[in-house]
Amino acid sequence: MKLHGPQARVLGRLYQALLQVFGPQHWWPGETAFEVMVGAVLTQNTNWKNVERAIDNLKEHDLLDPHALHRLDEEKLARLVQPSGFYNVKARRLKALIDWLIETADGDLTRLRRRSLKRLRRELLAVPGIGPETADSILLYALEKPAFVVDAYTRRVLLRHGLIDAGATYAETKALFESSLPREVSLLNEYHALLVELGKRHCQPRPRCRDCPARAVLGEPLR
DNA sequence: GACCAGGCACATC
DNA sequence: GATGTGCATGGT
Numbered sequence: 089m090k091l092h093g094p095q096a097r098v099l100g101r102l103y104q105a106l107l108q109v110f111g112p113q114h115w116w117p118g119e120t121a122f123e124v125m126v127g128a129v130l131t132q133n134t135n136w137k138n139v140e141r142a143i144d145n146l147k148e149h150d151l152l153d154p155h156a157l158h159r160l161d162e163e164k165l166a167r168l169v170q171p172s173g174f175y176n177v178k179a180r181r182l183k184a185l186i187d188w189l190i191e192t193a194d195g196d197l198t199r200l201r202r203r204s205l206k207r208l209r210r211e212l213l214a215v216p217g218i219g220p221e222t223a224d225s226i227l228l229y230a231l232e233k234p235a236f237v238v239d240a241y242t243r244r245v246l247l248r249h250g251l252i253d254a255g256a257t258y259a260e261t262k263a264l265f266e267s268s269l270p271r272e273v274s275l276l277n278e279y280h281a282l283l284v285e286l287g288k289r290h291c292q293p294r295p296r297c298r299d300c301p302a303r304a305v306l307g308e309p310l311r
Numbered sequence: 312g313a314c315c316a317g318g319c320a321c322a323t324c
Numbered sequence: 325g326a327t328g329t330g331c332a333t334g335g336t
Contacts, residue, residue: 127317128317129318131316131317131318132317132318132319133316133317133318133319133331134316134317134318134332134333134334135315135316135317135333135334135335136316136317137316137334137335138316138332138333138334138335139317141333141334142333170332170333171333171334172332172333173316173331173332173333173334174318174319174330174331174332174333175331175332175333176331176332177319177320177330177331177332178331178332181319216319216320217318217319217320218319219318219319219320220318220319221317221318221319222317222318222319225317237317239317239318240316240317240318241317242317280317281317283317284317287317288316288317292315293314293315294314
């Protein structure tokens with residue numbers, strides 16, 4: 089990876105260190121692109137284990153399909169995704185996303201992929217319930233567009249090590265990575281997944297800094 | 312029993 | 325613009 093500027097080189101070294109320690113993460117854990125899309129909504133502020141239960145419910149009823157979910161009542165959908173929490177809002181958000189998918193591409197993800205990243209991002213953000221992180225997750229992991237995903241772990245890691253300040257916006261944090269890294273889907277995919285792994289293992293609200301691979305690159309956390 | 316998890320929209324100031 | 329709150333389940 090050829091990176092320009094000191095900050096870019098730090099992010100490059102962090103990536104190499106995380107990959108070395110954790111290995112490839114093989115994200116996103118979903119069998120189809122549509123499943124990834126659904127998972128992106130269900131995982132909003134929610135533990136992935138609970139999302140899996142909800143997705144299993146949909147699979148058991150043969151409903152993990154754009155047209156099938158399009159036909160399903162919102163109330164029934166809410167009951168099925170209940171284990172993922174916030175089930176009423178999530179059913180509403182899934183419905184809105186699927187409405188867009190059906191209306192704009194007849195439920196066909198490969199048709200969506202022909203559109204530009206910029207256009208898709210604008211369209212996704214116009215869907216009620218799809219914010220910047222969910223949009224970028226769908227772009228990167230379901231539609232294979234080079235969009236970096238910023239999540240709570242990413243911000244926490246960067247904040248603790250002084251690479252962003254407390255007031256940094258989503259867009260600023262995203263730009264930090266996108267301006268430094270090659271715009272390759274596989275790299276951005278792996279990097280975000282590695283940051284989540286780092287977050288789960290070490291960069292919790294109560295830090296677990298012992299054996300943290302980020303320290304070798306970023307130094308001691310500020311707090 | 313408190314705290315946390317791969318957010319977002321909306322109300323209020 | 326910033327800050328607060330509702331949405332809810334299941335694991336530690």
